[in-house]
Amino acid sequence: MQIQSGFLVFLVFYTLITLVLLHAVYRTSQLIVDEEFHLRQGEHFCRGRFHVWDPKITTFPGLYLISASLLGPFKACSVYALRLTSAIASIVNAYFIFIIRRTVVGKQEDARVLLESISLAILPPLYFFSHLYYTDVLSVTMVLMMIYFSLKEKHNYGALLAFFAIMMRQTNIVWVGYILGWRALDLAMKLCLPNENHQYRLRDLLTTVQTLLGSRFMFVRVIKLIFSSYYGYILNILAFMAFLYWNGSIVVGDKSAHVAAIHLPQIFYFTLFFATFSGSELLTLLPRVLRLVRNRWYITAFGMALFAWIVQQNTIVHPYLLADNRHYTFYVWNRFFGRWWFARYLPVPIYYGIVVSLAFLLFAQHNGRPPLIVSSLVWIVATVASVALQQLIEVRYFILPFLVLRLVQPNVRPSRKLVAFEVAFNLTVNVVTFYIFFTKEFYWSDYREPQRLIW
Known part of the structure; x- marks a missing residue:
């Protein structure tokens, strides 16, 4: 209970600091690198102009649909409000990082889990983009939620989040495949090695493959169980394969720079x-x-x-x-x-x-x-x-x-001192990168606003 309170204290501080930095970033610059395309597209969707699409954008419209859902009803379609969606998503990420790690490790490791969660929540590249309007932060949110529901054996929710993850970034299909592959192989091993204690080694995986290849009955049984248990992930993957066949590439929009x-x-x-x-x-x-x-x-x-x-x-x-x-x-x-x-x-x-x-x-x-x-x-x-x-x-x-x-x-199980050192290191890197962002500026000939360094 004490550690849970400790995490809540961290989450409160994390939220306050994130919002303060969001305001500071906004005051410093309202257009950072490729935000030019994302902000413009986000505003179109937020204002209900769903027929407008920038061909320079290469991802599915998940980010802009979320913005339209959350901000559109309030007509809050400013740069600040659009960036706020990333900041809120980063707070959700911090929460899911903690509960996923706690689910995997167990409550008996709460002190270490708290420190690890802080370290991962303030991971410098991810945390920096929490104050800009990019797809990355919300993409992480959807993948983390998919993993959490999978760990909890709530695979219908997991499959729904898998769809949202793919809508954020097409490359998230590999993490849907990761969940499906992990769960399907684990199920196959449990069925083929029923007397084991589920602490598998590599040879157990090879034994499972041999069993499936040598027994048609077992192979059919395993396939049926995989489809009945994880059909949501499978449907996502099949739909994505159909998209690849139709589109000819994983990229939508401008394919030339992303071959x-x-x-x-x-x-x-x-x-x-x-x-x-x-x-x-x-x-x-x-x-x-x-x-x-x-x-x-x-x-x-x-x-x-x-x-x-x-x-x-x-x-x-x-x-x-x-x-x-x-x-x-x-x-x-x-x-x-x-x-x-x-x-x-x-x-x-x-x-x-x-x-x-x-x-x-x-x-x-x-x-x-x-x-x-x-x-x-x-x-x-x-x-x-x-x-x-x-x-x-x-x-x-x-x-x-x-x-x-x-x-x-x-x-x-690194020592708490080492994990605390990792937290201090990540915090230092964040301080340095934000300091450079706020203080160093230079100009490009085709932009009126000063340019700044980011990850």
């Missing part, structure tokens, strides 16, 4: 993102990682050589990355990765170390808790699908893979 391509180094960039904002877990795993890297030096050498080859063969530099100096990634690339030919290879040992850490996190037993083998495998597939098919390096693409992993996987 899918295999871009494996994006996985490495995601590992850097994960390491930056998951210090508590990586520092806890560091001794085990260092022992493995040292004792299996030949595997380490091969792995780093493979990573370097992937960097050499598959690095894609999107024109937007080189042209738009309003994002931090522009400066990281132009002042480091793109400045010297060898610079992009320097982080390879770091990539490898973080990948090993993720392998421990996903597949090793922690504090007597078995790994969620099925969830881990499906998370890898979903993450690769959502990240490695994007040409443009954009930190916002990493938010959902990061949150899903941190929320759903068993906890490595």
